Amino acid sequence: MKRSCFFIFLLISFQGVAQKNDSQLTHTDSLRGSLNAEREWWDVQRYDITIEPNFHQKMTTGKNIITYKIVQEKHSPYMQIDLQEPLQIDSIIYNDKQKLTFTREGSAWHVKTGNQRLNSVNKITVFYHGKPREAVRAPWDGGWTFTKDSLSRPWMTVTCQGLGASVWYPNKDHQSDEPDKGASLTMIVPNDLVAVANGRLIEKKKALNEKLSYKWEVENSINNYNIIPYIGHYVNFKGNYLGLKGNLDLDYWVLDYNENKAKDYLPKEVHNMLDSFEYWFGPYPFYEDGYKIIETEHTGMEHQSAIAYGNHYKPGYRGRDGSGTGWGMKWDFIVIHESGHEWFGNNITTNDLADMYIHESFTNYSETLFVDSMFGEEAANEYNYGIRQGIRNDKPIIPAYGVNGQGSGDMYPKGGNMLHSIRHSINNDQLFRNILAGLNQSFYHETVDGSQIQAYISEKAGYDYSKVFEQYLTTTQIPQLNLFKDIENNQVYYKWSNSIKGFNLPISLKNNNADIRIVPNLEWQQVTVSPDEKELFTPEAIEKMYYVEVKEVKSLEL
Numbered sequence: 001m002k003r004s005c006f007f008i009f010l011l012i013s014f015q016g017v018a019q020k021n022d023s024q025l026t027h028t029d030s031l032r033g034s035l036n037a038e039r040e041w042w043d044v045q046r047y048d049i050t051i052e053p054n055f056h057q058k059m060t061t062g063k064n065i066i067t068y069k070i071v072q073e074k075h076s077p078y079m080q081i082d083l084q085e086p087l088q089i090d091s092i093i094y095n096d097k098q099k100l101t102f103t104r105e106g107s108a109w110h111v112k113t114g115n116q117r118l119n120s121v122n123k124i125t126v127f128y129h130g131k132p133r134e135a136v137r138a139p140w141d142g143g144w145t146f147t148k149d150s151l152s153r154p155w156m157t158v159t160c161q162g163l164g165a166s167v168w169y170p171n172k173d174h175q176s177d178e179p180d181k182g183a184s185l186t187m188i189v190p191n192d193l194v195a196v197a198n199g200r201l202i203e204k205k206k207a208l209n210e211k212l213s214y215k216w217e218v219e220n221s222i223n224n225y226n227i228i229p230y231i232g233h234y235v236n237f238k239g240n241y242l243g244l245k246g247n248l249d250l251d252y253w254v255l256d257y258n259e260n261k262a263k264d265y266l267p268k269e270v271h272n273m274l275d276s277f278e279y280w281f282g283p284y285p286f287y288e289d290g291y292k293i294i295e296t297e298h299t300g301m302e303h304q305s306a307i308a309y310g311n312h313y314k315p316g317y318r319g320r321d322g323s324g325t326g327w328g329m330k331w332d333f334i335v336i337h338e339s340g341h342e343w344f345g346n347n348i349t350t351n352d353l354a355d356m357y358i359h360e361s362f363t364n365y366s367e368t369l370f371v372d373s374m375f376g377e378e379a380a381n382e383y384n385y386g387i388r389q390g391i392r393n394d395k396p397i398i399p400a401y402g403v404n405g406q407g408s409g410d411m412y413p414k415g416g417n418m419l420h421s422i423r424h425s426i427n428n429d430q431l432f433r434n435i436l437a438g439l440n441q442s443f444y445h446e447t448v449d450g451s452q453i454q455a456y457i458s459e460k461a462g463y464d465y466s467k468v469f470e471q472y473l474t475t476t477q478i479p480q481l482n483l484f485k486d487i488e489n490n491q492v493y494y495k496w497s498n499s500i501k502g503f504n505l506p507i508s509l510k511n512n513n514a515d516i517r518i519v520p521n522l523e524w525q526q527v528t529v530s531p532d533e534k535e536l537f538t539p540e541a542i543e544k545m546y547y548v549e550v551k552e553v554k555s556l557e558l
Contacts, residue, residue, distance in 0.1 A: 031108045032082065032164065032173065033353065033404030038110065039172060041075030042068040045121060046181045049169050051229060052188040052211075055154040058146050060087075061129040064170050067181070073118040081109045082166035082173035087130040089170060094124050107166060126170040133167050135159055138298035139308070143167050147297050149255055154193060155232040157296055157308070162353065162406065165224035173224060176351035176447050184217040187229050194234040196253045198227060198306040199289040218305060219288045221445050223349055226304040230294045235259050239267050241274050241291070244283040248274070249290035258295065258313070265313045266293060269335045276373035277343065277366065282437035285347035285444065293335070300334035302341030302363075309334055323386030327371050327379050340366030348443045348453070354401045355450035357473060361397075361415020362436075368420060381544045384420045387413040388547065393476040398450070417547035418472040424545040426461050427508035427517065435460045467502040472547070479503060479548045481520060483537055484556055492537055493526045493556060494518055498549075507546065509536035524556055 030036070044066065051062040066081075083089055084107040092100040092111055102111040116122060133143035135158075142163035149155045158168050166173040184202075187195035191212045199218035207213040232255060239250035250270060254262040270293065278284060284291060289305040299318065301308040311318060311334035321328030344366070345359035364387070372380035390413040397415060399405035408414075423432045435457055442456065450473075458465045471479060477498050484493040496503055501522065508517045514532035518525070529537075539550035 028106050028108075029403040029405075031080070031105065034402040035174060035176060036080065037076045038078045038080035039174060039177075041070065041072040042079055042116075042172075043071045044068050044172055044177045044179045046179045047169075047171060047183040047227065048186075049184065049227065050186040050188070051169065053144070053146075053156055053229075053231065055146055055156060055190075057131075058134065058144070059129070059131050060144070060168070062169060063125055063127045065123055065125045066171065067121065067123045067179075069121050070116045070118050075115070077112060077114050078110045079113050079124075080172070081111055081124075081126060081170050082107055082164065083109060083126075083128060083170040084133065084164065084167045087128055087132055087168075090127040090129060092124050092126050095122055096125070100124065109170070128170055135298075139301050145297060149232060149297075151233075151257065153233050154190075155255075155297055157230045157298075158228050159298060159301055159308075160228075161225045161301065162356075162404075164404075165227065169227075171224050175223065175349055175353060178221040178223060178349065178447065180221050182218045182220060183222055183227055184215055185227055185229060186213055186215040187231060188213050189231050192233075193231050194253075196230045196234055196292075196294050196306070198222065198292075198304055218286075220286050220304075222304050223346060226302070226306075226346060228301070228303045228306060228308070230296060230306070230308070234295070237263055239270070241271060243274060243287075244278050245287045248284055248287055251290060251292040253292060254295040261313050262295070265332075266309075266335070269332045270339075272331070272374065273336055273339050273370065276370045277340065279373065280366070280369045280433055280436055281343040282440045285342055285440065291339075291342075300338045302338045302345055304342065304346040307335075307338045307342075309338070311335070322390065323383045324389060325382045325386040327375060327383040327386075328367075331370065331374065333367070336367055336370050337363060340370075343440050347440055347445060349447045351447050351449055352401050354399050354405050354407065355448075357397050357407065357411040357415045358448070358450055358453055360411040361419060364412045364416035365419040368416060381420075384417060385544050388417060391417070393478065396475060397473045414472060414547070418468070421472075421505060421546040421548070422457070422461075422465060422468065425506040425508055426463075427510070431461065463506065464504070467500065468505045471500050471503050471505075475500060479505065481507065481542065481546075481548045481550045483539075483550060483552050484524075484554070485534070485537065485552070487534075490528055490530070490534070491526050492529050492534065493524050494520045495524045496520045496522055505546070505548075507542065509533075509542065509545075511536060 046067040048065040053060045094100050102109050135141050135143040135145050138145045139159035142160040145157050147155050160167045164173045185197040188207050188211050189195045195214035197216035199216050202217045203215040205213050234253045235256045237252050241248040286305045292306045293309045296308040296310045299310045316329045317333040340363040344362035350358045368380045368384040371383045395408045397407045397411045399407040426432050454469045479499040480497045482495050506519045516533045542550050
């Protein structure tokens, strides 16, 4: 069982996940967000999904063959299958021969399966249909998108992160259980349309009523919300990248009238991304399934091996630089950010939505690392500092566990700034790079708890960062570094305030002439400094590297 998006400053929200306080959480939230007795006894091995959308009626008909393994000898006689209203399950067949009974509780369907033998592998086929939820403002609001391209031709896709893949197909809709042996998606569409999905095209054939059937498959385990259909007037061109694991197949699926534009623009952006991210994070995690970019009407999403791209073939984020520094206009935001999720989010996946900062904070920080690769450390400092304008400190980044809870959108810019602070405090980029690559190797194709990632970083850094994570992820306080400079005696006094007890972020400062490291706490400490070292204690320089507020005081009585 595998236990293993996008940043915008004005509004950051997972698709369709309602903002709730702990007091507003319901039984429905627990059914969706927890591994209850009807979920924990079976481990998903594979999904084989078939979908036939009707563009004009905005209806879908489909089935999902769910192959699963029994992992508990004694278990509930029921299994919970998730499918969101208003979609309806028509029937469920066990091992191709027995019809099962079921009841519905909101989006949770309780299927009576009886006792099954430990370690046996079985399957159910879930047939369903209906008029699915439509996305109002994809990708921020999830569901199906039934729209038209600029030539008024049909164009369909789905977005469902946070809201859940059960908005369009039946599954065990919990991040902790991905299909260990991959998945396939078969799409039946009118013969003038092309259907694209994750992984590789393994079959294209004629279907009934002058339609075509396209079957795509991934070998690797995959997040439920990353399995996505794209249906439109697509054309394909190919490329190749010689990476750390050999030849990586590159595919670009774009609307036919944008083919020339895409050929001129996308390959360079993708190669630059792969150069940078394979350097920082290690090999692209899905060589077996290839790397694809697929043009879409919405801005973009991190769908594994099938990145949704809607950035109009221009640098920045649709012509804007979220950092306000100019550095964000020198590269394509969607190519970089959404591809960064292949390592953090798709390769390493969190068990609980509450730990989504592992996806979003690290991927936000991949932008800074890309700027570093292309333009140098100072540019990276400026970019990272610039994105702080998006931090709201409205609520903690980590919410309640077990209820499909959503933390603050600060998991993007604040989380990225937290990692930038940790990187500078380590003061050893080779070690920091080894940690990032090590995470992707140690938790390769796994789902994790956030605590595992935190512990790994502390262990490999040789320093306990637990209080640093606690400060930035569970509070809205910006740590304040208080400095008092005794110039006459070459002393600098320092301490933290506006921070939790035990906050211990080391501050490493250096330039061409000096290098110094301090570990402030809540009490005044002092260090003797040389003239060159004294120059390092400037608020502007410190704040560029660390997400803290620096206050120079005139006495030690603060």
